Amino acid sequence: MKDLAYLNKFFYKYRWRLVPGIIFVIISNIFGVLPAQVVRIAFDLVTENISIYRLFNGFNRQELIYQIFGYSLLLFGATVLLLALLRGIFLFFMRQTIILMSRHIEYDLKNEIYQHYQDLSMSFYRRNNTGDLMNRATEDVSRVRMYVGPAIMYAINTVVLFILVIVFMVNVNLKLALYSILPLPILALTIYKVHNTINLRSERIQQQLSKLSGFVQETFSGVRVIKAYGREDEIRNKFAGESEEYKKTSLDLVQVQALFYPSMLLLIGLSTIITIYIGGIEVMNGTITSGNIAEFIVYVNQLMFPVMSLGWVTSLVQRAAASQKRINEFLNTSPEIVSAESSKLDVKGHIKFENVSFVYPDTGIKALDDISFEVKPGEFLAIIGRTGSGKSTIANLLLRMYDVTSGNIFVDGKPIKRLDIRQYRSQIGFVPQEVFLFSDTISNNIAFGRNKTDKEEVEQAAKEAAVYDNIIQFEHGFDTLVGERGITLSGGQKQRISIARALIKKPQILILDDCLSAVDTKTEEEILSRLGKNMSEKTSIIIAHRVSTIKNADKILVLEDGKIAEQGSHQQLMAKRGVYLNLYEKQLLEEQEPLG
Incomplete structure (x- = not known):
């Protein structure tokens, strides 16, 4: 849990959602266990009324007893329905607080990761591939959300329901309660045994998913090269191989869970058998009524959900811990380039x-x-x-x-x-050697250099970069979408749009890193001539x-x-x-x- 401790600050931030959520969990579970007592009273009432009904056999009062008996059962049924309705209302409130809290935490965590990515130095991006970066900010965060939302909610619900049921069972009959929960320590040991296995295999799944995402991202980015060299079949086979590896790691985890859940159901069924056997002996001894056995069976079946959810929650927590560990690796990476204090x-x-x-x-x-x-x-x-x-x-x-x-x-x-x-x-205006354009309009790509621009400034920057005439020949002009990384434009057009993006900033220092390699000599001379005029008092x-x-x-x-x-x-x-x-x-x- 040490990796998940990073999330405690979010729990504190949203404590006014978490605390009411816990209260709603407790109230909903109180209404959840009360029907067992209603069942016990109804069961005992049925037994007593049958005896009384037979006692008055042949008397007129027998019909009256039958009517009272019917109304009583109707009343008990209505009570059970009312308790179920009240429980449902508080379960709704529980989800509206805790699940909504998890969505807020997911939002904050994604923003924190993205902000940290932006603060990290270039060397960090040289060491890590894009697919892995994306996977940690999306898939891993989604798994963490399952911990701060459903896992937390069901864990609290499980603990509260378990305590309430055990308290009610002990109050009825200590001996029967002890026998009923006898298989539970075995269950706890089983959970402990699979704990490390689930954690290890969850980490492997996330690592393989990152590898798969990185492979897909890279192949899509280089699809032009793949098609040009006719390597589609080879890439398809490699993708199938990576997918097969991901399938194997996922099945390894599923195999553990496939054995885990039936084991839990077996132990719950064993508890029910023990309850009926020991309860029957206690009824014969006169220490409890037959209604108590019915009550205990309801309690044991109510314990089934906590025990089953315990395994599911354990799995969620382990997968979240594996994901948060991966997230923490990057969040704990300090930027190598640290800015000085802000000053004019x-x-x-x-x-x-x-x-x-x-x-x-x-x-x-x-x-x-x-x-x-x-x-x-x-x-x-x-x-x-x-x-x-x-x-x-x-x-x-x-x-x-x-x-x-x-x-x-x-x-x-x-x-x-x-x-x-x-x-x-x-x-500073910078035009890199490897030109990058966003999947947006030409106008927005040029305007990216400044926070606020107007149409005239964009057009003027395009003229200074000697690309204006090319742009206006497009069907949609400056509103033309350039596609991912500017794939719809030629190399020279991309370079000149990139130059326009730098010039619109009106920089004091302009750096052009071999960005005229794809333009002809005449266009190059035109660009340099315009730069000479615009940068006459600035450093180029x-x-x-x-x-x-x-x-x-x-x-x-x-x-x-x-x-x-x-x-x-x-x-x-x-x-x-x-x-x-x-x-x-x-x-x-x-x-x-x-x-x-």
Whole structure:
């Protein structure tokens, strides 16, 4: 239960629903056990009235006795119905308090998990797949809700009903009560034995479900590649294999439960047999009446529900504990990137890297090695280099997706770690190498860059990104739905919409991470020309593979194996006749080859 202890704060928060719910449980069970006494009185009355009826055989009074007997039975029947009605009313109130409380807790827990996911660093998402993250926030939370709702409700109901029934039984006859509950310790031992088995197998089920969800999510995301390579049959077979594994783990749990529930019913049936046998002996001894036996049978049958629900509740609790343990694993994961205290921040765009080195924590790969450079407000910095040279890592460090391994990054003279992350990032426009568009309209994807925008601002941003003409050619224009991850658009269109999303923020620092690779040279020149006008007094950083993209930059960094091989303007680097010149000449030859 130590994993489920995390939920105690929610029970305290919703105590004004939980406490009345417990009261309603107690009242409903009082009305639940009272009919047994009515049955006992009615049973004894029947026995007595039959004797009296026979005694007055041949007398006129016999008919009167028969009528009184009939009215009495009708009265007892009406009483039982009234008690059942009252119990039903309080059971309704019980569900309206405890079950509704569980829905509120489910809502709070999902929001807490989602908020925590957003606070976690990029390295966390590199270590965990999307399907597992989704499963913990949906399926696992649903199982936890079954604990805070139905399991809690039935557990309280079971305990209260069990205590009431035992008290009533002892008050009637202690000896008969002891014999009737004799099989219950065996039942408790059985529950204890299967306790760990249910817990272990529940954990396996959740782990396999996460694996299955991750596999499905990944295949749906990469469905274009799967179809292009004609691998549908292979993927289908892999899915069948994962499903088979999930089926096996689920059946393992079902097998335990299949033995568990019949065992409980057998023990309850044994209690009934013992009650009738010992009760009969007590009636013959004159210590109890035959009505007491009927009363005890009702009590024993009422114990059937607590005992049966005990097994079900145990299963729910164990599955919830397994799920909450998985949830706690992520909730107990601390963000590696911690924001400084919120304070007003007005970014100017002065950036300085001072002896910065960085090693990716998950892979141990050293991406940057003793990097130092400076960008002043209004300057245009370009970064070029081969694949894996560390270009995108600089962008990630500037956005503080990661913290440097050694060295310092300064923004406007302040260490980046001392800046409020939200305010800092709100003044940066970033276009990633892997463009991501939401499954929404083009207009909403562009407007995502700002909290409040109007149609004119969206259109202007599209013009600055040289994508306006493409958008208006669509049937629905800016209201066109782009599909999941922008699948309905071409690579160049997605890149330009992503650029428009960054530009609409009117950022003080603009970072373009190789986001012009899918556009032609003419469009690229148009975009860069517009950027030059809009970012004239702001800092621009562009990461690229093509020299033609960056030749007009104020400063160019040439990276090689995580180090700065060269830096300077286009003319200065050409004059050095080093790495930059080799890249330039190589790309020039590649562009001329098709023409030959």
